[in-house]
Amino acid sequence: MESLTLYESVAERVRRTIQHGTFAPGRRIPSVRRLSSELGVSITTVLEAYGLLEREGWIEARPQSGYYVRSRSECPEVEARERRPSCKPADVGVEDRVLRLITDSRNPSLVQLGSAHPPADLLPTARLTRLMSAAARRLGPAAAAYDVPPGCVPLRVQIARRLIGAGCTVTPDEVVTTNGCLEALNLAFRAITRPGDTVAIESPTYFGLLHALQLQGLRVLEIPTHPRSGISVDALRFAIEQNPDLKACLVMSNYNNPLGSLMPDESKRALVELLTEHDIPLIEDDIYGDLCFSAERPRVAKAYDRKDLVILTSSVSKDLSPGFRVGWVVSARFQREIVRLKTAFNIATATLPQYAVADFLENGGYDAHLRRARRVYAAHVEAMSRAVGRYFPPQTRMTRPQGGFVLWVELPGRVDSLQLYEHARAAGISLAPGPIFSARQNRYRNFIRLNCAHWSDAIERAVETLGRLVSQSS
């Protein structure tokens, strides 16, 4: 950290008393004269410091009265701004910093606000491991055999059953199990597109999806989204008019990563109808769908699929175990091609983890597990939101997710999140910088995504540090 000028030091001191609640919102802070004498600095220095804090939004001057802490119970919400999609497809370039972020996710010396991993203490790992041993005993020789695609029958039965709760009736025959959700997405892309094709995606979009799109040689059209309700169907309609050759559309309909947005049912229906009208397949990534903060999980867009055009993908990586690598893709129309591609890529998904997950879903207490996880994530997202509201400068905005466990934070316009990422990392904190959530250069430059899956005092202190770093660079 560079050394601060005198007035910056004074501003930092006052900023911290506000952050720590010594001066609550609405309260008057010491007069210029009093602080000058208390700290033994000149009147001019205090005036400069208060001017900085005013510009940052921490305080406001009231005529004839003095300086007051600005009232704000929490950060303002991120606003939707763009209404029209860019009409030119873009190539996807994935940056080294994504790989670094992923590598960092295993670094125990970092406070993990970067990757969206669930916390170990919330995962039923011991139970799943016991179920795996039991499955090995029960299966006998089949435990060691290739579980050839479409994959583990009991798991496919459970997935079909669970989907009823998402408003969707499919048969186990339509399900193909995969080595996680990203593999499911890659197989779906590959089944319906060719390199050079264009796919419509939400903006912002999870960087792993951009990775997969790049791997498949696809171009993207980024469609504007609303931070609460997800992809703009109107904007997508406009994009289709401009790009009649669009080969697919990809959305995270429920609790989009990084927005946490939830498409209302009417919007899901409209999306499927629009795409059906143009015979464009929809790939729907529902990986966060079960992690709603409400008692009942939302429907999937596939619930409105009348023409078998929606390919649904998901996995257990967010709610049961990332390390088990159990995911799936659901589509009657493309099932055969997906099986062919899966066979050609890696023959099969590991056998025992699939059986353990099937048993857990059937009678391992998945519903009780989900109730607990939903409660915990809702509380952690709330705690993170409060901390950001407290420690980040007042021009900060953030999302109000109703599910999942990530928070999308808009920093003051001058903040460069790529620089912030470096500074944070040097301070022992990982975070996901905004630009990795878009295929376009420099988009979301002043945004960051924070993982809220965990919460602790150490994390609160890390958010405080982040807030200071943000203030310093804004």
Add this chain to the structure above:
Amino acid sequence: MESLTLYESVAERVRRTIQHGTFAPGRRIPSVRRLSSELGVSITTVLEAYGLLEREGWIEARPQSGYYVRSRSECPEVEARERRPSCKPADVGVEDRVLRLITDSRNPSLVQLGSAHPPADLLPTARLTRLMSAAARRLGPAAAAYDVPPGCVPLRVQIARRLIGAGCTVTPDEVVTTNGCLEALNLAFRAITRPGDTVAIESPTYFGLLHALQLQGLRVLEIPTHPRSGISVDALRFAIEQNPDLKACLVMSNYNNPLGSLMPDESKRALVELLTEHDIPLIEDDIYGDLCFSAERPRVAKAYDRKDLVILTSSVSKDLSPGFRVGWVVSARFQREIVRLKTAFNIATATLPQYAVADFLENGGYDAHLRRARRVYAAHVEAMSRAVGRYFPPQTRMTRPQGGFVLWVELPGRVDSLQLYEHARAAGISLAPGPIFSARQNRYRNFIRLNCAHWSDAIERAVETLGRLVSQSS
């Protein structure tokens, strides 16, 4: 099965007495007159039957003496014939029958001579499952976490150690773990080629490799092989001269599937030198390398790699567990790109199976396990070879593998192995028909690959049935 004419029935009867050893090689069989009276058929019918058996090579007529069982202790060896590769790259088309073969591998009502799967009773499944539980307890939270590429450190250490025994010194940093060997191959192809590029492969080649080549949009040049010593380096040299744009070469240097061929060390050295001279990467699939019938496993071609141009792939699917899906790819030069591709395709390989395999390799008795497996496979390949020699028509030829557990059988030229496959399947037997081992239409039409991993009376009876089906269609 179609009903036989009278003389065919008589021939079949005699054929079976020979197959069962009632009439040993060199012995005289009943005279025409005697058989005619014994069976109550005309002299002409017996003469027709003996003529058929003569043409099939079962018996021979000796002037002034009668008919004798032809002497043959075993089938002749498959011979190398082609010397020059075709100079035009071919597109790879993978047929539905490969998917059917893979699906059939889980069909318990079939005698499994098709897919090359190891027998369950030879795999240390219970021990691996216990090691997986132990690893879960030991790892704690990390047991559920993504094992991000390059993957499980203890496993990479064991792989590097084991490679010393194959004449190859690599560091664990050069190893990337994968979801099986085919994924390793796909990542290797993807790292060094682009769709439309041409790759030199052995002919015949394992159909899974052809699948992967097709998936990556690659064209192939099929290089002639010798059934004992593998790819012809001279033919490859010629192919490179004709195709200077060749982007990679792929070989199974040790116990090629389906040939069982083993490249001599000098040939491995010459291959690597030739490719190095032209700066063409070699992808070496060593999946059968540990399953030698000798006490010591052969070297890998990578042992002769001075310029870091050999990418080695393998897995535990043939010796420990297909269902665990644990494989790897070794390359210093392309490690970073492979990590990037693996991350973009499916993020990670399942965590616990990797740790269990690492523990098994370190102190689970892998060497003792290998000694037993080698003994068993050598015995089973021998038993299968004898049975083929006994029940198949005498024009049959076969390989003499010194490792692995498949046998490549050349049937009389008139036999169509695709038809044989259908007839065998109807009789409850799976086998791998020759044409799926080449990208070219109709190659190896009269060849089949038999899985010799298992052996039992039921299998001997199945081979007898196969022999009869072959005789009927030859």
